[in-house]
Amino acid sequence: MKKVLIIWLLILVIAALTFAAGEQEGKGTNKMVALRVWDRDSVMGDVVDQFNKKMQSEGKNIKAQFELIPYGQQVPKFMAAMAAGRAPDIYSLDLVQYPYFISIGAFKDITEEFEALPFKDELPQGILRLGKQNNKVYALPYEIDLSVLNWSKNMFRAAGLDPEKPPLTWDDLIKDSVSLTKDKNGDGNPDQWGFAEVGNNAGSYMFWFMPFIWGNNGRMFDDNGKVVFDSRESKEALQLWYDLIYKYKAAPVSSAQWSSGDRYNAFIAGKLGLFLSGNFYIKTIMKDAPDLDFGVTLIPHGKGKGATFGGGNLIGITSQSKHPAEAWEFIKFAFSKDVLVNNYAPKLMLIPRRDLYENKYYAKYPQMKKYQEILGHAITPYTYKYNQIYDPVLYYLQGSLLGKIKIDSAIKDLAVELKKVTK
């Protein structure tokens, strides 16, 4: 017992010493303007480091500190910080959160600064719209995410399909999914699937299912924000997804319960041929499954044109920031050519400035060319209550894919809920 006590005391003393040392480190930055930068993507950490180096070499007393905010915590942590009057200076947050947070005054008006930017017309306008309110600009598109379809050329070859011809229309999608679904070991159950649906998360339905409705000339909101979801176009899109599971048996029922990670893992494992994907998967697929030969295409369309969901982050200065001028200096730096091309392009992340797409990193991959083209198709629904539409979206869409709600009433009831929420 004595020995344990002595060890314990020793640890305590050492810990106390390092404790004191650690607290000391924090001091001495009093004169500096400290900018707090939050982002859900770690690449921003590198940008912050480069910014600090530049400031140091220019002799400016500005130092940025980066904090990674996990995706699931980006709202709670922001709300807690705002309530305490301690919001970060700069926040790169999921774009769908902006309309609400701008409406409660959480972000600073940067219209003037924006108008002075030489590349302001190169930013994707459809996405910028979420950072605007009453003709004022509060936030700019920074990291772009687009929903697409990946197809496994390996599995296309094995199934006797042309590996260079991805499905473009709903009919193609049905045909290919059926041919890709196979029972290889003959136990009566498919062990490889053509298609998989988007599962247990509302954001995924918005990101991957909505483009099916758009590609069928349907919409969720019209230009004035009115709910126009209850339409034949929406029903047909949902019917297609339903049929892929129950009629054509080309997608597992359970995929209506999967997370995106599950779908990704199935694609990597060679158990899924057509993968509802996004630009953010390209690099990881190449790393996790180097032998997988895959292509990128638009999400198949019905009677309309192929569509994609414009997602990602906007970046803005919070209204609680005490150093808005320095924060703008940081944002300008983050949008500079060197920063975007050297930090984001090598990771094959999509950059916000269209004038920078012709770069040596994208040039190496044919898939990236496709993205440049797809960017023009991007649509993002606009609503103040984005988060509140999440819950009914998941409930009704997943419910109908699990066979618990009839398709017609799912669409009708969801439209009613949407009207209630956005009223």
Place this chain on the structure above:
Amino acid sequence: MNKRHSFYKLLIALPALLLSLLFLAPIAWSLISSIKHTADILKYPPILFPKNITLEQYIKLFRAGDGVFLLFIRNTIIMTTFTISLVLIISVLASYAFVSLPFKGSNFIFILILSIFMVPFQALLIPLYSILNKLRLLDTKVGMVLVYSTFFMPFCIFMFRNYFSGIPVSIRESARLDGASELTILLKFYLPLSLPAVATIVVYLFLETWNDFVLSLIFSSSNNVKNIQVGIMNFGRQRFQSDWGIINSGSIFSLLPTIIIFLMLQKYYIQGMTAGASKE
């Protein structure tokens, strides 16, 4: 008789063996996955016994973010040590007061302390954040230790109070007659009799603090305060998929110290037991 005995032994040993396998299997699977090459982790059919093993996933964990994981380990060790010490001290004191120095309203305080255990953290998040900010304790190790201590002390106080009330009143009565101070009675008689409780509580506090995720996630911002679990999830969880290599290697790594602590204390916990019994 003997035959029957060995039959019993076999009867007990067989399910025990199966049971151990069952308990270890998920962890073994995680361990196996943590020593695979990245490309092998998600292969299907799953590779149960990988031929080429590698420490790649562990190296990735320690290299992530310029090796900041080492700093997270240091932070976690410091915070865990202080939390355990603080909670042990304050809960022993409080429990002793509840048992042998009760006053009007002390039972009510006890219920209040227990109710800490009943509140989901999500409910208190925003006001707690504001208070830490006002006290300038946000994003500091001291603040983390105090929050941990608050949320983890109810169990410990409950446990000690339980143990202390099992100790015969005559012990403290006679000590008081001898003129011993309350603190002396606590340290000389009550504490030595409660060593098993101490061992259980140290294990409990270690696990709670070491494995904390949400509290650290919300209340810490700088790398000087973040803990191991936040580190693993920061490196291992990306927006739409996970780096299973890092999640597995991280889980296995953070498991090691907890197992060691338990193995160490399991012995004392038994010793404390026998010591307590022999004094009666």
Place this chain on the structure above:
Amino acid sequence: MTLGQLASKNRMGLLFMLPSLSLLVVFFLFPLTQVLYMSFQDWNVMGSSTWEGINNYIKALGSGEFWLSLWNTFIYTVIVTPLIFVPAILLAVMLKKTTFRTEVMRVVIFIPFTISFVSASYIWSWIYNDTYGILNFLLSKIDLISRPVNWLGETWRARVMISIMVAWKTLGFSMLIFISGLQSISQEIYEAADIDGASRIQTLFLITIPILRPTIFLALVISIAGSFKAFDQFFIMTNGGPMRTTQTIVMYINKIAFENYDMGTGSAVSVLFLILLLSISYQQIRMGGYTGE
């Protein structure tokens, strides 16, 4: 004892409690009063709030989702509690004597408890996956199932499978509490029972469990409070699906407060939840014989 002595004893007791009392006040009671205050307000975290009266409570109690979440949480607690306690008590009885073998077994059973809930949930959701998970792979290898089972896809199955994960993770801890309780039972009682010719099962039900009662209640209070506060495992493994049937009450609080940005109603649900859990626990503690000392 004189009055002065009594007063000094009281002061002494208060002094001993002071450290934990200050933590209680600063980091619990004070935030709690704010939650209570917020539950009567409409507040968007920026700027001022407006008085709402009991509207938030009416909104919460009138929402079907509130009752559904409560029901889900209750059902989960009912499933998971015996899954933890029955094996934990049996194992504690089996492993109460300290030999090399029982020590090894104790460690093995305790190991899952040392993993964090977040890690465990990820590892298990990977194991449970119907298409590439190892559970279906192994079960089909030994021909126990003929088609892949969607473990987390159906309400009841998901509840049971998550409960199994939780039992796996936590029963080692309850077992330890029971062992420490069992070891304090004097051996003579068992010897006497043995002489009387009591069978093992009789001993278990007539001696061990009654004597263990306070310990069992202690473990029950902890376990039930834990089940009521369940969040991580459901958030990660099912995200409340299918159709909100595995959405727990804490997930619901999280959803109203941070997805719907409605702090007022979120706080009102928190207050209701606290009252409920406190009254349940109080009953348990009373039944365990902890009050009135």
